[in-house]
Amino acid sequence: MKTKFYLLIAILASFVSYSQEISKSTISDMKFRHVGPVGNRLTSVAGVADDPMVYYVGAASGGVWKTKDGGLNWFPIFDDQEVHSIGALAVSPSNPMVVYVGTGESSIRSNVSIGDGVYKSEDGGETWKHIGLKNSGRISRIVIHPNDPDKVYVGSLGHAYSPQKERGVFVTHDGGNSWKHTLFVDQNTGISDIVMDTDNPRILFAGAWHLELKTWQRISGGPGSGIFKSTDAGMSWKRLKGNGLPNNDVGKIALAMTPAAPDRLYALIETGDGVPYNGKETESGELWRSDDNGKTFKLINSDRDLGGRQAYYTRTTASPDNPNEVYFMSNSFFSSIDGGVSLENRPRSSSPNWDHHEMWIDPNNGDRMAVAGDGGIAISQNRGKSWLRTYLPIAQLYHVTTDNNVPYNLLTNRQDGPSMKGPSRTRSGNWFGSSVIQSGMWREIGGGESGFATADPKDPDIIWSSASGYGPLGGIVTRYNENTKQYRQLEVWPELSAGSHASLLKYRFQWTFPLLISPHDNKTVYVTSQHVHRTTNDGQTWEVISPDLSLNDKKMQGFSGGLTGDNIAVEYANVIYAFDESPVKKGLFWAGTNDGLVHISQDNGKNWTNVTKNIPNLPKLGVVRNIEASKWDAGKAYLTIEFHQIGNFEPHVYKTENYGKSWKKITVGIDEGNLSYTRCIKEDPVREGLLYLGTENKLYVSFNDGSNWQELMSNLPHTPMYWIDIQEHFNDLVIGTYGRGIWILDDISPLQQLNQDVTKKSAYLFDLKSSYRFQNVTSTLQMFPEASSGQDPPKGASINYWLNEDKDVELFITNSSNDTVRTIADKGKKGINRVWWDFMGEKSDPMIMRTKPQYAEWFSIGDERIRNIPSNISIMQPPGKYQVHLESDGTTYSKELIVVKDPHSEGTIEDIKLQNDLMNKIYNDLNTTAMYVNSIESIRRQLIDLKSALSGNGKDDNLISEVDNLESKFLHIEKKLLQLKTTGKGQDVVRYQKMIGEKLAYLAENVQISDFRPADSYYEVYELLNKRLQDVGLEYDNLVSNDLEEFISKMNSQDINTVVFN
DSSP states (O other): OOOEOBBOOOOOOOHHHHHHHOOTTTTSSSSSEEEOOOOOEEEEEEEEETTTEEEEESSSSSOEEEEEEEEEEOOOOOOTTOOOOEEEEEEOOOTOOOEEESSSSSSSSSSOOOOOOOOOOESSTTEEEEEEEEEEEEEEEEESSOOOTTTTEEEEEEOOOOOOOOEEEEEESTTTOOOEEEEBBBBTTEEEEEEEESSOOOOEEEEEEEEETTTTTEEEOOOOOEEESSSTTSSOEEOOTTTSSSSSSSEEEEEETTEEOOOOOEEEEEEEETTTTBBBBBOSSEEEEETTTSSSSSSOOOOGTTTTSSOOEEEEEEOSSSSSSSEEEEEEEESSTOOOTEEEEEEEEGGOOOEEEEEHHHHHHOOOEEEEEETTTEEESSSSSSOOOOOOOOOBEEEEEEESSSSEEEEEEEHHHHHHEESOOOOOOEEEEEEEEEEEGGGEOOOOSOOEEEEOOSSSEEEEEEETTTEEEEEEEEEEEETEEEEEEESSSSOOOOOGGGGGOOSOOTOOOOOEEEEEOTTTTESSSSEEEEEETSSSSOOOOSOOOOOOOOGSOOEEEEOOOOOOOOTSSSSSSEEEEHHHHTOOOOEEEETTTTEESTTTOOOOOEGGGGSOOOOOEEEEEEEEOSSSOOTTTEEEEBBBBTTBBOOOOEEESSTTSSSEEETTTTTSTOOOOEEEEEEEESTTEEEEEESSSSEEEEESTTSOOEETTTTTOSSOOEEEEEETTTTTEEEEESSSSSEEEEOOOOHHOOOOOHTSSEEEEEEOOOEOOOOOOOOOSSSSSOOOOOEOOOSSEEEEESSOEEEEEEEEEEEETEEEEEEEEEEEOSSSEEEEOOSSSOOOOOOOSSSOOOTTTTTOOTTTTTTEESSOOOBBBOOOOOOEEEEEETEEEEEEEEEEEETTTOOHHHHHHHHHHHHHHHHHHHHHHHHHHHHHHHHHHHHHHHHHHHHTTTOHHHHHHHHHHHHHHHHHHHHHHHHOOOOSSSTGGGSOOOHHHHHHHHHHHHSTTTTTOOOOOHHHHHHHHHHHHHHHHHHHIIIIIIHHHHHHHHHHHHHHHOOOOO
């Protein structure tokens, strides 16, 4: 069924009460694209013994990736699962197609995600099955029996946000069909590591770790921590005490064994390094070693570099072929060749990366190793002398904003990186086709790895950032100038806070504290600690405009980290975590804290009202993740608040329409589960009641002001949806994820216009937004894509239509003169459909060759005896107004599309007109050339075939000679139109002189570069080629009207079927 489509723009009325059911297939044509930046954190790695091509890596919050070519290329293999945080990977030694994945990160720091148990693949990661331990929270280690892929040992750390029973060692003997909980220490203690005796698989050691996590504190270390041993294949366990081990409480433990010395056990133990903790003495030391299978231990090394920030690191791996060679993963990468007694601290340039978390060494080849860390994956084939380093597209971003440039830029703060800026599209291409957004197109703009990077709405060259990093750690504020590529530090209170807990500080600036440029005055900037701070003079001075809006509970402001102190502003509580100003009313502020309070000020900060008690059934001590002040009504606002760090994983989203006097919970439709806690809510700027919501693993949309939510995943991977922005000029939805970088859904107008009137129709054309007619700019010299490269959008204008059933459709685009400039055929599907018009007109007529190239009898033209040559050109249509006409089921629509001139182009509208005028002349001449060529090729083909038939029938040689002579005359003309010796093989395009057709195509290619008017020389060359074409035309007409007609008459007189002229 054919349906003809045409477009018009209409203003869509608001449908706040409307709730359209959408499915993934309904919006499958509305695809998100990944745009960068370069990725970062990997937490686990596993390879296949004796196979240097295959490796698996697990990302902190970006799923599982695999390489089949030794690390040159990687692809995601876990995206169909709804969990994204990976804690452990294991490949079966006896069957490498069996792979186990343990979810939930066990490298503990701020902003770490949890999992939902263990997954298994029996086909090398092609498909996965969830096999249990759903509430384990974090899996730290998976060990598989060397001879039986169904015997598996799993170390569960637990989510650690509250006491729970699902912590300890779990064992399965049937591939995950059933589990036994064989080691349980207590509800605050999980497992940090498991190793198996390489000589006797019945012997295992486990490191137990007492860990408690809260918004305001981390406690690593306690009575539950210790080393346990099993001698019956993990069915029972015994705590190892004394005999050289620490006597006082310890924390995280890492273990390693080696087949080079089966009785040797390395134990990296968090002790407190002798520094008193909570008024008690602590042990001192880092590395212990047993050479008798755990009977006795000896302290080998007390260097703090071995563990560093121990909750985050504490990993060790022993070489399989040298018992004294052992590696330690920390901020730096350390190795020892004397059993841990001394260390080699490798410089950053020869280390795998930084902030290392896991290492895998081929058990049969100690030279082959892979290391995962915050700097990606590094693979070595020469025992770490050199590394192949790769950054996967798994960037963890705290926020994302957009500027008002055309096209717009993206601004973000990435974990393990600075504040950064990158393009939403490149407007470039290279020899290998459409360009990608290379990682090198992103650049530092000051700031730091967390917080907000925000462009001045009136001057996008000015970018403000709040962040953390060394220095104040929790209070960096910078003002960056794109013109100078420099930034100014503008902290509210630049007193070094590294290592200080919250109660010691004047201002508590949390790791990701808000920064807001007032929507009413771009010179007014706000940041928040426990107070709201404001500057109106570019940061030269700051004023406090609020009291402490938090609980200010000193019990929540103490020392954090446990045995190893870790105070870097992440765990600062009693701070303002979310802040917004109403875009409707100046000086109306909303503030939410990370201890569960919400305040409003309606008088520019002079007075503040606590409206928390008005939120129904709100649990205590939540983190207000964001507040979205409505653009439609000053009294309206939305907020997300989550409680996962106190063990509550339910979604909490609220709405007020009366300045916080009452609130309504709006969570219907959000999936239940441990990853359903909410991160960010965003109001659509065009359609009232259209909302977007990010949770820990999904993106949702609501068409009815939050009364009901539906998934908006399309092709998005499951990952934490930390922040949402909408670039209003381009109408793009921009998602900042904490695990897979930035994703853009170009042109969300179909979502803004979708309503029951639309979905009841058999077909509907959505209104079109104006589109820029961008011209290409020069590209970088990085021609090949890399793992973290971003994707440009298709060029041109998006055209969106709705169908209530699958149909083949055609769209006809007409210009202001009502000429059809382009027809686009599409296989429409039920739901929203999207095609792109690249502003190009129809291609010129093809030249269909029916004969072989000259002197190339070896060249095959197939059974159909046709070959096409690349001779088509298209004309980029000029800026202006266009229509797309729709005719479906007897109904016709017309909708307008405005094509806007590239604002970066030097050319004027008059220049573009002159260019198009010349292009149209060239286009017409190429079509004339194609007409002559196609006609001559048809005639020559028939004459060649006739000659062959006459020769086979013993006809008069004179007759055959006449056929041959006529074919030669046509060949003589055709050779003036095209170079007939060219085969397209062996770069023979440079061997022979080009003729009229090729020269016209070349001229068109160069006339249509950017928006410049053609130089005089192009007119001169065109006139020359046009004159030659006219001469050829006269010669062709004479040959057809005389020689060919005479030949046909003579052949007919002899009852010979002759040439059909077309």
